[in-house]
Structures are given as structure tokens and as C-alpha cells.
Amino acid sequence: MEKVYYSTDIEEGLICQKCRLPLKKSPARFAYMGNAFPVELPVCPQCKFVYVPEELALGRVLSVEKSLEDK
Amino acid sequence: MDTHPGGKDVTLKLLELAGLEAGKAGKKIIDLGAGRGASVFLLKEKGFDVKGIDLINPVHPGDLVVKGDMRALTYSSGSFDAALAECSLSVCGDLSAALAECARVLKSGGKLLISDVYYQEAVPETSMFPNAVTIEDFKNQVQEHGFQVHFWEDISEVLKVYYLESVWQGGSSFCQMEARSLNKLKLGYFMMICEKGA
Amino acid sequence: MKPFEKKEKKFYHMKQAFDQKELHEREAICTRLEPPQCQAGCPIHVDVRALMKAVSKAEYDKGYGIIKSAFPFVNLIAGKCEAPCLDGCVLKEKGSIRINTVEQACAAYGKDKPRSKFLLPRKNKKAAVLGTDLFALACCAELGEKGYEVDFFGPVPRDILLALGLSEAGAKADLAVFASLRVRFIEATSINGELLNQKITEYEALCVSHDLRVFFQQIELPQNVFWGRAMPTLIDTLCAAKSIALDADRFMQGVQTEQGRQREGVFVSTLYVSPDEIREAKAYEQKSVTEEAARCIQCECTECIKGCAFLQHYKSDPRKTIREIYNNASIVMGDHHANHMINSCAECGQCAYTCPNGFDLSEICKRARQAMVETGKMPPSTHEFALLDLSFSNREAFLALPQPGFDNCKYAFFPGCQAMAVAPAMIELTYRDLCERLEGGVALILGCCGAIADWAGNDAFLDDAVTKIVTAWEELKEPEMIVACPSCMKVFLQYTEITPTGIWDVLNEIGLPKNEESPPHCVRRKRAKQEPGRFILHDACGARGNERIQEGVRQLIRAAGREVEDAAYTRDETPCCGYGGLTAYANPELAVKMAEFFVDDRSKSYISYCMACKDRFRRAGADSMHILELVYGRDETKSPGLSARRNNRLQLKSRLLKTIWGEEVPMKEYDFIVHVDEALMGQMEERMILMDDIYQVFEQMRESGNAVLDVATGCLSTSARIGNVTFWVKYQERADGYCLKGAYSHRMTVEV
Numbered sequence A: 001m002e003k004v005y006y007s008t009d010i011e012e013g014l015i016c017q018k019c020r021l022p023l024k025k026s027p028a029r030f031a032y033m034g035n036a037f038p039v040e041l042p043v044c045p046q047c048k049f050v051y052v053p054e055e056l057a058l059g060r061v062l063s064v065e066k067s068l069e070d071k
Numbered sequence B: 001m002d003t004h005p006g007g008k009d010v011t012l013k014l015l016e017l018a019g020l021e022a023g024k025a026g027k028k029i030i031d032l033g034a035g036r037g038a039s040v041f042l043l044k045e046k047g048f049d050v051k052g053i054d055l056i057n058p059v060h061p062g063d064l065v066v067k068g069d070m071r072a073l074t075y076s077s078g079s080f081d082a083a084l085a086e087c088s089l090s091v092c093g094d095l096s097a098a099l100a101e102c103a104r105v106l107k108s109g110g111k112l113l114i115s116d117v118y119y120q121e122a123v124p125e126t127s128m129f130p131n132a133v134t135i136e137d138f139k140n141q142v143q144e145h146g147f148q149v150h151f152w153e154d155i156s157e158v159l160k161v162y163y164l165e166s167v168w169q170g171g172s173s174f175c176q177m178e179a180r181s182l183n184k185l186k187l188g189y190f191m192m193i194c195e196k197g198a
Numbered sequence C: 001m002k003p004f005e006k007k008e009k010k011f012y013h014m015k016q017a018f019d020q021k022e023l024h025e026r027e028a029i030c031t032r033l034e035p036p037q038c039q040a041g042c043p044i045h046v047d048v049r050a051l052m053k054a055v056s057k058a059e060y061d062k063g064y065g066i067i068k069s070a071f072p073f074v075n076l077i078a079g080k081c082e083a084p085c086l087d088g089c090v091l092k093e094k095g096s097i098r099i100n101t102v103e104q105a106c107a108a109y110g111k112d113k114p115r116s117k118f119l120l121p122r123k124n125k126k127a128a129v130l131g132t133d134l135f136a137l138a139c140c141a142e143l144g145e146k147g148y149e150v151d152f153f154g155p156v157p158r159d160i161l162l163a164l165g166l167s168e169a170g171a172k173a174d175l176a177v178f179a180s181l182r183v184r185f186i187e188a189t190s191i192n193g194e195l196l197n198q199k200i201t202e203y204e205a206l207c208v209s210h211d212l213r214v215f216f217q218q219i220e221l222p223q224n225v226f227w228g229r230a231m232p233t234l235i236d237t238l239c240a241a242k243s244i245a246l247d248a249d250r251f252m253q254g255v256q257t258e259q260g261r262q263r264e265g266v267f268v269s270t271l272y273v274s275p276d277e278i279r280e281a282k283a284y285e286q287k288s289v290t291e292e293a294a295r296c297i298q299c300e301c302t303e304c305i306k307g308c309a310f311l312q313h314y315k316s317d318p319r320k321t322i323r324e325i326y327n328n329a330s331i332v333m334g335d336h337h338a339n340h341m342i343n344s345c346a347e348c349g350q351c352a353y354t355c356p357n358g359f360d361l362s363e364i365c366k367r368a369r370q371a372m373v374e375t376g377k378m379p380p381s382t383h384e385f386a387l388l389d390l391s392f393s394n395r396e397a398f399l400a401l402p403q404p405g406f407d408n409c410k411y412a413f414f415p416g417c418q419a420m421a422v423a424p425a426m427i428e429l430t431y432r433d434l435c436e437r438l439e440g441g442v443a444l445i446l447g448c449c450g451a452i453a454d455w456a457g458n459d460a461f462l463d464d465a466v467t468k469i470v471t472a473w474e475e476l477k478e479p480e481m482i483v484a485c486p487s488c489m490k491v492f493l494q495y496t497e498i499t500p501t502g503i504w505d506v507l508n509e510i511g512l513p514k515n516e517e518s519p520p521h522c523v524r525r526k527r528a529k530q531e532p533g534r535f536i537l538h539d540a541c542g543a544r545g546n547e548r549i550q551e552g553v554r555q556l557i558r559a560a561g562r563e564v565e566d567a568a569y570t571r572d573e574t575p576c577c578g579y580g581g582l583t584a585y586a587n588p589e590l591a592v593k594m595a596e597f598f599v600d601d602r603s604k605s606y607i608s609y610c611m612a613c614k615d616r617f618r619r620a621g622a623d624s625m626h627i628l629e630l631v632y633g634r635d636e637t638k639s640p641g642l643s644a645r646r647n648n649r650l651q652l653k654s655r656l657l658k659t660i661w662g663e664e665v666p667m668k669e670y671d672f673i674v675h676v677d678e679a680l681m682g683q684m685e686e687r688m689i690l691m692d693d694i695y696q697v698f699e700q701m702r703e704s705g706n707a708v709l710d711v712a713t714g715c716l717s718t719s720a721r722i723g724n725v726t727f728w729v730k731y732q733e734r735a736d737g738y739c740l741k742g743a744y745s746h747r748m749t750v751e752v
Helices: A054-069 B007-017 B038-045 B095-105 B135-144 B157-169 B179-184 C020-029 C048-056 C060-070 C074-080 C099-109 C134-145 C157-163 C168-180 C193-200 C210-216 C234-253 C275-280 C289-295 C303-307 C309-313 C318-329 C339-344 C350-354 C361-374 C380-394 C417-422 C424-437 C451-456 C459-475 C486-495 C503-510 C547-559 C580-586 C588-598 C611-619 C627-632 C642-659 C678-686 C691-704
Strands: A014-016 A024-032 A035-043 B028-032 B049-054 B065-067 B080-086 B106-119 B147-154 B187-196 C126-130 C149-154 C183-187 C205-208 C225-227 C399-401 C411-414 C442-446 C480-483 C534-538 C563-566 C605-608 C623-626 C673-675 C708-710 C715-722 C725-734 C737-746 C749-751
Touching: A024 A054, A035 B157, A054 B157, A054 C380, A054 C725, A054 C737, B007 B038, B007 B080, B007 B106, B007 B187, B028 B038, B028 B095, B038 B049, B038 B080, B080 B095, B095 B106, B095 B135, B095 B147, B106 B135, B135 B147, B135 B187, B157 B187, C020 C318, C048 C060, C048 C099, C048 C289, C060 C074, C060 C099, C074 C099, C074 C168, C074 C234, C099 C289, C126 C134, C126 C193, C134 C149, C134 C157, C134 C168, C134 C183, C134 C205, C134 C234, C149 C157, C157 C168, C193 C205, C193 C210, C205 C210, C205 C234, C225 C234, C303 C309, C303 C350, C309 C588, C318 C339, C318 C361, C339 C361, C339 C580, C350 C361, C361 C451, C380 C417, C380 C451, C380 C459, C380 C580, C380 C642, C399 C642, C411 C424, C417 C424, C417 C611, C417 C642, C424 C442, C424 C503, C424 C627, C424 C642, C442 C459, C442 C642, C451 C459, C451 C486, C451 C580, C459 C486, C480 C486, C480 C503, C503 C547, C503 C627, C534 C547, C547 C563, C547 C627, C580 C588, C588 C611, C605 C611, C605 C627, C611 C623, C623 C627, C642 C678, C642 C691, C673 C691, C678 C737, C691 C715, C691 C725, C691 C737
Parallel strands: B028 B049, B028 B080, B049 B065, B080 B106, C126 C149, C126 C205, C149 C183, C205 C225, C411 C442, C411 C480, C534 C563, C534 C605, C605 C623, C673 C737
Antiparallel strands: A014 C708, A024 A035, A024 C749, B106 B187, B147 B187, C399 C442, C708 C715, C715 C725, C725 C737
């Protein structure tokens, strides 16, 4: 069982326009500079489109990017 | 976040490898460098009679984690069945003294459970872990203090995970390391079970 | 086609930008840690600055302690020192600071803080001192302070001090120091050779006054005896005592006696003190002692710091900075904390000129960046946008064509990427004017010289850019290159065979455009009523050290009928506008500070001869013009954002191709429109997201159909990966396209 670094708190309210299905919390993987971070994000069960919320992108993801770049 | 690489899984694995079943007859175990007491609580749950010591003032009230220096323990000789040292020997300041103390406070036949960093080559001067040594050096030191090495295994992959988690959480933990240097300097992580000779 | 050769190139393949030897050499150039001459000229090196500071606040006890730390006989020093320090005071011409008077105040009003006997270091060796003079007594104090057990053979100590003219009270106060030392006073009525011989074997070391040397004319000098010297002044005597006592101390400890003693006693300090600061200092006036102490200007060299917003921001000086950079490079594990600082320097070279010794921090930062890029330590996101911009200038927006009707052009006009981005209309006017009034044909080259890559420390990109321009120049049969940007000129001079001519020189030679007789697009610029007649000129950092450019520009401004004045920091000492060194990308807040540092008087009008500078000052809210505006028309257009800058270059190319060369270039057309309100536009600027990026995302979405509806807000979201970045857009659909509601990005990839 792999450790999860982030788990989305969005449980519902996102609909994939292509597949007409609601996105569900599913495992996904962020990767940068050879490092991978398993997370849980809203994903379309059919086409597998992953939704990255703005707060996450500009918050934790950005600070991790900078942290990895500075090493 | 885990307080040491590998977290709970490694602690449990060490117990299993040492043949220490949960709490039979209240086996006495000491956690050297217990930090916030995560392993101490785990051991207590499993029925051990556990003491944790740490040089930094313990966070939790109560007797489970007390202030103590693993290089100069205040416990009487032969008072423990086992000793646990997770990522603590490499930063305690004096490996030899710590091992001597382990040997002293353990009963004969007592088990020493270790998980820690090691270098695949000799330690460079600029290291953050001046006490970390090669596996051979470690085994030699352990044997010099009257222990027999029953088992050891390289578990370096947990180091990378630990590093990534500390990056994700932000802030610095003393085990935060440069991922690229993990390869360059050949820093690794290992598990070891030792037994005190008669 | 012959390959060009770089004129100068420095490559540092090793992890270090420079080694420790060079670190020390460079550090030594900076004199900040040198003591002022008052201190260097004092035989016992009293910390005069600290003393003045304390007394200016009437902290007499503290002052007492400062003197005492140089030598314990405070009252003796205050009352009887010959004050050679006065001669070294930089304010000598207008009256040296009365250091001796200040000391007297400390002796009179200050108290000693007695030290516990137990805090004294304990050296278990016994020393003896023989003599009847101050030297001998002083040796006792020195050896005693070092923790030795000392036996003094001589007269009553009080008598020695009284003989020098010290008062009873003063002598008592000074002798109190011995209460906490392990010194024994053994009264010896006659000190002669016999006594000396006796004691030599009893003690580890002996300090003996020079007048006793007469007893040893014939015999070999014993190793453990340290002789005093006859000194001309009292303060020199104390200095000699310190020195001899140290000899004895080292002997007893068995360590080398010479180490670290090059600056014992009086020496000449190399601390630089600005003549301006001396000039502004107050002259001596009979005032209270606290006021006199406050008159001290606290000598310090801040020449580079005064003119540089970067050093002020980091509260640092080159000495400290260079050490941080050195340490940063040697970090193997952990955070490279200095990365941000290294990437924030404007690399403008001002420090080399403001520093009296020529310390050049820009060179260090440049090499550090090169080393970072080489070893893969340069954070990718810092300069990526700028380097992409460079690529854009040399690809999509690139143009290199001869003037129509000319096979070989005598000239080529290279306006530079900033001018193209900020003032495309003016560039067009300039080019047309040059075509009109220069004989022999003027080619046009639109591109980036590579200065951006030079600042980024990225030699690969620099190579590409320079090659691109030089190749185009060669294909045009090597015309005379007319540049509008001093940074471009610097790059060409440094890295290529091209010897450019400045547009200012050209305009000075051919004069300003004539009026009605000329074709419509050339206008004589009559100064409109609302235009400034007087400017403060900002010299571009590319013109640093180049008097020809500096003069040429001034001449042009006057030829246009305007007055020009110099700023406080001008010509070779000009500060950076914030664009240089890519500071605007790496550290936007600092870049703003840099601009604001120069345009500090909003009642004035400013003029520059680099378009990047003009724009930076404009953004800082100043009335800011470029010299070409004096010639071709005031440019009132708004400061362009990132997207507009790209667009300007592209449109300029396309428009010129069409109107001058009659070529149609199919521009990328989208069959939808994206509406963005101003607030959102501002947010995109901050996040460095271009309109072009947004359009590409929508284009991809229309193909892939990937979109997510947020039921709560009614907004759609989609994303696409462009280069190293994933862009997200939030939007609502419209009949003619989309209405943008938000945009953000991240560099990490994400997948299931």
C-alpha cells in the first residue's frame, strides 16, 4: 500500500464534458525531476482526465517544485 | 509524516526479524532516540514494557519518553530484553559510546534492533551524518562491543520515500536529503538485528 | 562561410565557480573589514569606533570596558597616552576627533566591571617579571590576564604609576585589575644579575626590563628570558609589553611564535573612506564630550552598497556575498540557499566602478550561474520564460533581409529585442528614416543578440543566438551594423567580429530628419509644448566604461534642443534599471526597487537610451522617454505586458514584410476569440501566462474535447501541456468563443 501525499477534498460536483460522467476521487501521480508523488485527485472514470485544483497547483505543488529545483 | 524512514512498517519488520513476539511476559524494550514517541506507543500497544529516551525534551507528558542520552544511560546493567535505535545512532554524536551503553543495559542474549543510514563508500567531510559509516565499519563496531550480527538488509528505497515526503510537507527535518546526492554519495538505509553475546 | 570565433569565453566545468585561493584573493580586494586608521595607528588597537559610539550615548561604563579590553590600565591610557590615533583620524583637516578627551571621560565617569577570579583561564605555568619600569608592570598585567601565575620582582607597583604622573586615585583604579589575577608582588630592592640568574631556573619564562640586559653582556642569552625594549612613548611601551608577553606565552605553550602577528603594533589600514563623507562631516567645535564622540563618522566603506539596490536589499556587501556564493556551490546535500541571491544580481558591473579597488561582484555571479547551469543546479523555472522569449525572437519573430533594390547593403539596422517588444512603431520609423537618408542600402535584422542567455549563464543558448545573428550578418555580406541597444553592442563586441555603430553616432553624423521637403514618414520633431525640455539621463549598463557611447548620446540629446543633466550615479557608475541580469524574472520585487532607486524624483523627466530601461522606469511611474522619441515622436503607448511584447515583435515583422518587402506571412488565425478582463490580464502577467498559451490550450481542447464542468460555479476547466508547463484555464462558453475566468499553471506532470 503506497503512501498518498495528498487526497482531494472534492468528492462531487465535477462533471467530465466528454464522457458525461462525474469525476471520482482516484489514485494519480505527480512527477517532477525524477521524483514521483502518489496522490488522490478527481479523475474521470472513463477517459482518465485528471483535475488539478488551482489551490493545489499554486500552493503545495509550486512549493515542492521550487524545493526540488533548489537542491 | 513518518518520524524516521520506513515508518511503522520498518519498526514492525524489525520486531518480527528479532523474533520478539508482541508483549509475551511483558518484555522490556528501550527506544533510543524516541523523538515524539511514535514507536514507543506502537510497542506499548503490542504489550511491551517500553521506555523511550531522547536528548531533546520530550513532547509527550508522562513517563513513556524521558530525557536521556544514549551515550550515557541511567539504567542499570542488564535491565532490558531489547533495544531499538531507528535513525538515531548515526546522529547521536558517539557511535562507540552508544553501542557500549546498549551492550551494558541489555541482558545477555538481548536483541539490538537497528535501522539507520550508511555510506556505501567512506564518509566525505561535508556530510550531514558524520557518524554514519559503511556497513562493514558498522558491523565491526557492533562486534567490538560484544554483539553478534544475526541479520542485516539494505532497505535504501525507504530513504527516497522519506525524502520526498519531507519535501512535500515542507520545512526541514533532520533526515531531509538531496535526492540526487543519494546516488552520488551512495547513502543508503539498512536494517540490522544483533544479539548480545553471553 | 567562415565560422566565427568567440573573442572571450570563460567556462567553468568544475562544480565550483572558483576555488578557495581565488576566494581569498577576491575577498582581500574589499576593505570593509579593515580597521579605521585611528585604530590601526594605535599601538594597542583600541576599538575607537565602538568607543565613540558608546560615549555618544553617554555609556561610560561600556567605554571603560572597550579601553580596558585593549589594555587594563585605563586611567594611565586616558591620562598619559600620547594619542598617535589623532594623526590617523580622517577628519584631521577639520579637527581630529578628540579621542583622548573621550577616553578621559570614560576614566572619570565610567566604572570597571570587576571580573571574577574564577573566570580567568588557568595556565599552570609560572612566569616571573623583573624590572622597575612600566614595561615590567605591564607584562605582569598581560601575563596575568592570560591566566599565568606571575611573580613580580620590583618596586611597589603604585610607585611605578605615580612616577609617570598618574594620580593616587587613578593608580589605585588601574591596579585594581590585579585583584582578579594570579600575580604576586615581591618587593625587590635590588634587581641585578644575581637575582636574575637565580630566578631563571625557577620559572618557565621571565620577562625582564631592557635595562637589566647589561648584566648579560658576556654570557649566552638564556632561551626563557624575554627582554623588554626601550620605547619612545608610553603607549608604545604598553604595546611592547603585550608583544613580549605574547612571545613568552607562546614559548610556554610550545607553539609557534610568529603566527597571526603580522599586524601587531601600528600599521597602515587600507580601509577606504569616501571623500564625500569626510567633506560632509562636522568640524571640531568645543562641545560636550558626548557631542564630540557623536561627531565621529564611524568610518566604513560602503561605496558599492550606496549605489546598488541589490546589496541594500540583501543587507550585504561583496565580501559576504562572495563567501555565501562560494559556500552555496560547495553544498552537496541540502538546500542551495544562495541560488535566489545569485540569480537576483543585475550583473551590471556597477560595483567594479564604485569600489575604489574594483571589486566586481557581477563577474562572480555570472560565473556562479554558468557553473549552476553546467552542473544542472540552475533551477529550471527561473530563466525559462526569458530564454523562451529569446527563442521566440530568433525564430517566429526573426527577420534578416536587405533593403529592397540593394544586393549588397552597406548598413544593417539591428534594433534589439526590447525595442521591438516595447516600441515597434518607433523602430519602423527609425528604419525607414535610415533607408531614406543613408546611402548604400540598409538591411534589417530583427532578432535577439543573446544578452538574455549571457545573463542566464546559459552558454548553449548564447552560442545559438550569436550564431544566428552572425550568420545572418555574413549572409548579408557583413554590412556595418547599426545597433540601438548598448547591451547588444556589448555582446557583439565581446563575442563576435562585428564592430557595431550606435544609432546615436549615426544620427549625430547625418543630423536629425528634415521637415516638409522629406517624404511624409520623416518628421522634424518640434518640441511640443507638453514635452520636457530637460532630462535626467540614465546611462545604460551596456555603456559602462564606454565613453564614446556616453558622449554620443548626450550630444544627440542636445542636438534635439534639450538639456541633459547627470544623476547622482551616472556614466560608469550607473545603476541597473532592473531588467539586467534577468532580475525582473528572477526577483520581480527587487527589480522594482532597482528602478525606483534611480527615478527617485517624480518631478523630473528621465531619458534613457536602452528601451528596456525606458520601460522599467515607465512602469515605476516616472516620466520616462527614450532618445529616439526625441527624434521620431513621443511614444505614449501603455507599457506592454508579456503577451503584448511577444505580439509586438510578431506584428512588426509581419507588417514590415508586407509593406516593405511585399511578402505575406500567414499569421496564425484562430476561429474563436478569448475574452479576458483587465484584472485577469494582470493576474496572468504575474503568473507569466501568455495569451498565446491560452489560445493554444483552447485549440487543443477543441480537438481533444477534454473539459470538466464545476457544477457549483458553472465554469468549465481544461488543460494542456506546452513545453515544460501544464496550463489550466477556467472559462465559460460564448457564441464567438470563450470568456476566460481564470488561468494557472504547474510544471509537474500528472497522470493516472
